[in-house]
Amino acid sequence: MNTRQRTGVVLLALFLIAGVTIRLLISREFTAQGLRFDWPEFNILQLRFGAVESALLAGGCLGLSGLLLQALLRNPLAAPFILGLSAGAGLGATLAMYSAITFNAGVLGWIATALGVADGIVAGTIGSLAVLTIVYALGRRGGRIDPLTLVLAGTVVSSICGALTLLVQSMMPPASRGDSWTWFMGQIPEVPARGPAIAAALLLVIMGLLAWRRGRALDVASTSDDEAESLGVSLKRLRLVLFVGAGALASASVALCGPLAFVGFVAPHLSRLCLGSQHRALVPASVIAGAALLVWADAIRQAIDLGAGRLPIGVLTALIGGPVFLCILRSRRLVPGVWPC
Amino acid sequence: MLTLSNLSLRYGRHDALRDVTVKSARARVIALVGRNGSGKSTLLRLAAGLLAPTTGRIEWDGTDLRELSAVQRARRVAYVAQRPQLSIALTVTEAIGLGQFSALDSAANGRVVGEAIDQMQLASLAHRSFHELSAGEQQRALVARALVQHQRDGLLALDEPFSNLDPGEVNRVANVLRARAVAGALVLVAMHDLALADQISDEVWWLEQGKLIVAGAPAQVLTVERLRTVFGCEFARGSHGLALCIPDGRAGSIEGAQ
Numbered sequence: 001m002n003t004r005q006r007t008g009v010v011l012l013a014l015f016l017i018a019g020v021t022i023r024l025l026i027s028r029e030f031t032a033q034g035l036r037f038d039w040p041e042f043n044i045l046q047l048r049f050g051a052v053e054s055a056l057l058a059g060g061c062l063g064l065s066g067l068l069l070q071a072l073l074r075n076p077l078a079a080p081f082i083l084g085l086s087a088g089a090g091l092g093a094t095l096a097m098y099s100a101i102t103f104n105a106g107v108l109g110w111i112a113t114a115l116g117v118a119d120g121i122v123a124g125t126i127g128s129l130a131v132l133t134i135v136y137a138l139g140r141r142g143g144r145i146d147p148l149t150l151v152l153a154g155t156v157v158s159s160i161c162g163a164l165t166l167l168v169q170s171m172m173p174p175a176s177r178g179d180s181w182t183w184f185m186g187q188i189p190e191v192p193a194r195g196p197a198i199a200a201a202l203l204l205v206i207m208g209l210l211a212w213r214r215g216r217a218l219d220v221a222s223t224s225d226d227e228a229e230s231l232g233v234s235l236k237r238l239r240l241v242l243f244v245g246a247g248a249l250a251s252a253s254v255a256l257c258g259p260l261a262f263v264g265f266v267a268p269h270l271s272r273l274c275l276g277s278q279h280r281a282l283v284p285a286s287v288i289a290g291a292a293l294l295v296w297a298d299a300i301r302q303a304i305d306l307g308a309g310r311l312p313i314g315v316l317t318a319l320i321g322g323p324v325f326l327c328i329l330r331s332r333r334l335v336p337g338v339w340p341c
Numbered sequence: 342m343l344t345l346s347n348l349s350l351r352y353g354r355h356d357a358l359r360d361v362t363v364k365s366a367r368a369r370v371i372a373l374v375g376r377n378g379s380g381k382s383t384l385l386r387l388a389a390g391l392l393a394p395t396t397g398r399i400e401w402d403g404t405d406l407r408e409l410s411a412v413q414r415a416r417r418v419a420y421v422a423q424r425p426q427l428s429i430a431l432t433v434t435e436a437i438g439l440g441q442f443s444a445l446d447s448a449a450n451g452r453v454v455g456e457a458i459d460q461m462q463l464a465s466l467a468h469r470s471f472h473e474l475s476a477g478e479q480q481r482a483l484v485a486r487a488l489v490q491h492q493r494d495g496l497l498a499l500d501e502p503f504s505n506l507d508p509g510e511v512n513r514v515a516n517v518l519r520a521r522a523v524a525g526a527l528v529l530v531a532m533h534d535l536a537l538a539d540q541i542s543d544e545v546w547w548l549e550q551g552k553l554i555v556a557g558a559p560a561q562v563l564t565v566e567r568l569r570t571v572f573g574c575e576f577a578r579g580s581h582g583l584a585l586c587i588p589d590g591r592a593g594s595i596e597g598a599q
Contacts, residue, residue, distance in 0.1 A: 232415030
């Protein structure tokens with residue numbers, strides 16, 4: 001790492017530490033004087049640690065997934081939520097849940113159980129990769145990926161997956177549906193489910209190391225297919241492994257917190273802003289940035305009193321990430337295959 | 342030694358390349374010429390092992406290039422694309438440094454990049470963003486990247502490396518390519534400038550509609566009669582080489598025509 005990259009990572013780490021500290025100390029109770037910071041009792045602190053754990057894991061997964069998608073698709077607008085991977089993961093997980101209720105014996109029951117492991121991460125990964133395949137096929141024009149067509153295809157496929165998820169949920173017994181509205185808007189659970197949390201942590205470590213090891217290959221993959229192959233990168237293998245990783249990371253974040261808008265989009269861009277475009281440095285930076293963004297968003301929403309409860313986390317991430325997305329969309333340098341930053 | 346045997350490539354119903362058989366030893370500059378769409382770039386990409394032929398074999402020193410891994414192939418063949426593409430914001434030095442990806446000797450990497458930058462006279466632009474460069478400067482940076490990657494006795498395949506270059510830059514790139522050939526490399530260049538091909542190449546491969554029509558010394562292949570028949574315009578061959586004659590009869594887009 002060069003000096004700029006080291007400084008960037010340190011800045012992002014400080015941003016993360018500040019966010020975690022504030023999230024741990026900020027009180028949910030409003031007083032007449034406004035916001036209150038305190039060191040809470042043990043059981044409250046446990047809940048806050050739980051929320052921080054959820055945000056760190058889901059944010060890190062989204063940051064890394066977004067970076068991999070942007071690098072492999074050579075598209076600065078790519079992200080798990082925008083391309084519909086999150087919605088695909090949600091549909092996959094919901095279908096797994098429905099299958100587990102409907103088929104509880106025989107081979108189908110066994111398959112349903114396998115797909116439902118860790119709150120449907122396996123099914124979610126299959127769903128997110130299926131969506132990625134469809135969106136990728138729809139986004140190709142004349143042998144090239146058009147960034148805007150890709151985003152448009154992702155938006156439409158995402159809507160279809162969302163509608164199908166609601167359909168499947170409405171077919172399930174009321175007691176099994178859970179709070180679908182809260183899930184759809186995204187949530188930061190204060191008691192994260194063990195299965196998804198462990199799976200997300202493992203995926204982050206494995207995919208983080210793998211992506212870091214292939215960091216220089218990702219730099220080379222930012223050239224054309226011919227150039228990358230001639231420089232020594234086997235694009236097929238690189239894409240296969242890292243696309244599956246990006247789908248699994250998106251699925252883990254959805255299993256933990258539901259579909260969260262724009263975190264996976266903003267985190268890689270924030271990292272590039274801090275430390276440049278080389279992927280060896282961007283991999284840890286995007287994980288830190290994604291985690292920091294979600295922890296900060298969760299801390300900020302504690303400070304917003306709607307009277308009837310807290311602001312859903314997904315609303316906040318969309319309100320922050322949406323304008324950033326529009327700025328990059330309006331960038332004049334956004335042409336197929338060319339990065340705007 | 343590069344050996345292309347019965348090489349054909351078909352895209353759907355279209356034959357991009359038909360039954361090309363040709364070979365060349367090292368230490369030569371070979372110009373691939375022909376009209377637009379004649380199959381120059383396709384043959385270059387096949388020779389670099391980037392495309393799988395429908396039929397035939399591509400061998401470098403007896404090894405089928407398609408059977409090698411991407412890294413193994415990159416250690417033997419360096420390729421410069423017609424149009425550069427870079428989707429991330431790298432400096433010129435970083436972009437040229439991508440040529441080191443397959444390098445065995447990482448200790449020498451910094452020195453090799455520095456030498457390539459000097460050879461292409463890009464030192465003053467080294468810390469600029471690659472995207473801020475002009476088309477010609479980007480072209481030189483791509484050649485520099487290929488020089489970083491290229492082993493001295495390997496194959497260097499370049500697709501229109503002289504497009505967008507001013508005469509001084511053409512001279513610089515041509516000299517570097519010739520120097521590589523003298524050092525033992527085989528340099529394959531797809532190009533449109535026939536006068537330049539005549540000057541810098543040891544051999545010319547002439548393609549038409551995906552077929553290799555003739556291969557040989559520049560003076561034997563680039564004859565005035567053949568050029569008149571194919572392009573419908575007049576060329577003149579003088580003591581300084583080949584030159585295009587303009588319609589009113591005055592010779593010479595290239596100096597030295599008589």
